[in-house]
Amino acid sequence: xxxxxxxxxxxxxxxxxxxxxxxxxxxxxxxxxxxxxxxxxxxxxxxxxxxxxxxxxxxxxxxxxxxxxxxxxxxxxxxxxxxxxxxxxxxxxxxxxxxxxxxxxxxxxxxxxxxxxxxxxxxxxxxxxxxxxxxxxxxxxxxxxxxxxxxxxxxxxxxxxxxxxxxxxxxxxxxxxxxxxxxxxxxxxxxxxxxxxxxxxxxxxxxxxxxxxxxxxxxxxxxxxxxxxxxxxxxxxxxxxxxxxxxxxxxxxxxxxxxxxxxxxxxxxxxxxxxxxxxxxxxxxxxxxxxxxxxxxxxxxxxxxxxxxxxxxxxxxxxxxxxxxxxxxxxxxxxxxxxxxxxxxxxxxxxxxxxx
Numbered sequence: 001x002x003x004x005x006x007x008x009x010x011x012x013x014x015x016x017x018x019x020x021x022x023x024x025x026x027x028x029x030x031x032x033x034x035x036x037x038x039x040x041x042x043x044x045x046x047x048x049x050x051x052x053x054x055x056x057x058x059x060x061x062x063x064x065x066x067x068x069x070x071x072x073x074x075x076x077x078x079x080x081x082x083x084x085x086x087x088x089x090x091x092x093x094x095x096x097x098x099x100x101x102x103x104x105x106x107x108x109x110x111x112x113x114x115x116x117x118x119x120x121x122x123x124x125x126x127x128x129x130x131x132x133x134x135x136x137x138x139x140x141x142x143x144x145x146x147x148x149x150x151x152x153x154x155x156x157x158x159x160x161x162x163x164x165x166x167x168x169x170x171x172x173x174x175x176x177x178x179x180x181x182x183x184x185x186x187x188x189x190x191x192x193x194x195x196x197x198x199x200x201x202x203x204x205x206x207x208x209x210x211x212x213x214x215x216x217x218x219x220x221x222x223x224x225x226x227x228x229x230x231x232x233x234x235x236x237x238x239x240x241x242x243x244x245x246x247x248x249x250x251x252x253x254x255x256x257x258x259x260x261x262x263x264x265x266x267x268x269x270x271x272x273x274x275x276x277x278x279x280x281x282x283x284x285x286x287x288x289x290x291x292x293x294x295x296x297x298x299x300x301x302x303x304x305x306x307x308x309x310x311x312x313x314x315x316x317x318x319x320x321x322x323x324x325x326x327x328x329x330x331x332x333x334x335x336x337x338x339x340x341x342x343x344x345x346x347x348x349x350x351x352x353x354x355x356x
Contacts, residue, residue: 007032008171009066010073011059011085013040016103017075019145020175025049027151027174032056032065059085060094071099071137071168079110083117092121097133099164101157101172103141108185111138111158115184135161137168138184140191143176151175154194158187201230207283211270214277243308247316252305260295260310261303264288290314 010021013035031053035041041055056062076082082104118136143153153176157165165180172178181187267287274281294310295303
């Protein structure tokens with residue numbers, strides 16, 4: 001019988017936490033686990049597996065049962081739950097010298113909030129010696145529980161001490177690819193950007209599905225052609241990124257890749273087809289609204305500008321006509337937003353992430 005590997009502590013056994021625990025156990029890591037409702041932990045313990053699993057009645061006890069050199073994985077549902085756990089009696093002391101990896105969903109600011117509380121109850125933080133044992137790692141797991149169960153997701157991790165991620169890599173790589181993103185907050189921003197690709201592509205497919213069916217398009221053939229285009233996206237995004245730093249009108253109008261007017265014609269051309277057949281136009285109208293706002297209105301003064309001028313709407317939230325200064329300092333030069341544009345509520349509906 002193969003000896004089990006170092007005991008890893010998993011705190012939180014919801015859909016994602018349970019999937020991670022099962023994956024680690026299948027990979028021959030022994031586990032110590034804790035969950036607020038013991039039934040899930042007991043059910044996991046009852047499953048037949050080659051590696052042992054210990055159930056603790058308290059989170060601090062689960063930490064104490066695990067290998068001091070192994071990471072503590074916190075997979076609770078939200079920031080409030082993690083902060084409550086960190087501030088619970090005796091838990092902070094149990095983490096002394098341990099690497100605490102938070103994988104609860106949340107924003108970059110919430111990651112920093114958790115890091116601050118961790119520093120308060122455990123010690124350390126930015127002022128701690130770089131060689132001190134243990135510390136805080138904030139992370140995001142990109143992928144649903146099924147991906148975690150198969151070890152096929154993406155782990156984005158951030159910390160003031162990059163070595164903590166390297167030290168935990170043997171455990172973390174069991175769950176998927178491991179990427180260190182930088183200081184706390186970076187991993188969650190990375191997660192937003194990567195996961196949004198799924199939602200944007202799904203929304204596009206759903207929006208086009210009615211026309212695809214009406215026109216008899218073979219979806220298998222469509223997927224092949226989509227892959228050809230999607231394979232070009234990384235290089236295209238890098239090329240566009242190089243243009244974004246210069247917000248001057250001269251830059252927006254030079255070496256145009258796709259003009260706002262061309263983009264508008266592309267989206268507007270489908271409206272008659274959709275409207276004649278009662279096909280919803282939510283996605284089309286969203287893009288037309290964004291394009292018109294960036295152009296200064298339909299056929300507006302910036303219609304000939306490069307499509308990267310959309311960043312003035314979706315990135316900066318202003319339409320300052322020259323680069324560098326916040327909109328508040330250039331009120332006289334800001335093109336007023338169209339009162340009829342209702343983009344924000346529609347965009348917010350898509351800002352959620354895959355996972356638990």
